[in-house]
Amino acid sequence: MLPFSRLLAAVCRCSALLLPWLLLGCSADTGRQPLPTGHYEGTITYQGSPLRMVLNLREAVPGQLQADVSFPEQQNTGFPAFNLRYNAPKLDFEQSPGGIVGNIKVEAIREGDFWRGEFTADSLRGELLLVRRGQPEARPYKLETTTGKQPVLRFISLDTTMQHPAIALFPDQLNAATALTWADALARQGFSVTLVIPEAGNTPIGPEPDTARLPLMRQVLKTLRQEARVDTSRIGIWAAGSQGYAAAVLAASHRQVAFLIAQSVGLSTATDAQPFRTVARQRVPVLGLYGNQDTLLNARESSRRLRNALGGRRGSQVRTFAQADHRLMQRGKISEEGKWEWPGLATGSVEEVLRWLGQVAPADTVAAAR
Secondary structure (H helix, E strand, O other), rough: OOHHHHHHHHHHHHHHHHHHHHHHHHHOOOOOOOOOOEEEEEEEEEEEEEEEEEEEEEEEEEEEEEEEEEEEEOOOEEEEEOOOOOOOOEEEEEEOOOOOOOEEEEEEEEEEEEEEEEEEEEEEEEEEEEEEOOOOOOOOOEEEOOOOOOEEEEEEOOOOOOOEEEEEEOHHHHHHHHOOOOHHHHHOOEEEEEHHHHHHOOOOOOOOOOOOHHHHHHHHHHHHOOOEEEEEEEEEEEEEEEHHHHHHHHHHHHOOOOOOEEOOOHHHOHHHHHHHHHHHHHHOOOEEEEEEEOOOOOHHHHHHHHHOOOOOOOOOEEEEEEOOOOEEEEEEEEEOOOOEEEEEHHHOOHHHHHHHHHHHHOEEEEOOOO
């Protein structure tokens, strides 16, 4: 029989060897809780009328959520989420990186596989209910954000085997929210999109060009031309409101603008349309977009003047959408049957824009080796 002192020493040696394994098997899990990633589907309900909504929550980098929203019943439009915060069980995010007109906000509480909460857009407040339906879908583009006086968002295709057409998107303040929806839709079609959020309060409607905008527009075009996978022969501009007039002035003097989309541009006189005549003479395709319910400008007269300025040039068109406002949005309203009709982009507008772009900036080509 071993002396007590030797027995005690042996026990201590065995304990030292076994202790790490005992702790590994019995200690509590001190790691972080898994994030609520997934593909969620459900509805937003307002005044008894539901609207389908899809939310994809994914873990972009360890410990960080990334979200995208889409509305299958509204031409499958949506937006990437900004200012996302998850403090279990509460989730908050917005449509815009900064305060803009019409910004959408979502606040929800997690209940197992469900999200319950509130959907807010302007004065509209709807009840949100989503349920998990599987794994999240991947985002088809990379989103880069530059903050500052005017935030700049860059939607860059993840497909590096192709050369992509590109669009520089310059909305006025009233169109900033819908521009985020358009940028997402275009990026999902393979466009490289740079979106410049306008300064708050910058809401002029008239045609006077702001010469301070032109250097920024030129810089955005230059940056797009430097992107490795952008086809420099297919870089265009989309501009709304007074931004559209400034964009026409730039396109008239910048030979490298491949096409121009002018949305809700007010042309009060024939003289206002002069930059568009110059653009047309340079054979740059122009797409004019108006809503016949625009209360900020005379859409009928402006569209007529733009059409005359373009002179029927091949590839150029002017489209006016019924029941659409300055933002090309059909406003929410109560139907004749007493049912709430949800606001959304003008019926057929997404298809029409993509069809036209398919003609002036056709399908992607295989990228040349660099």
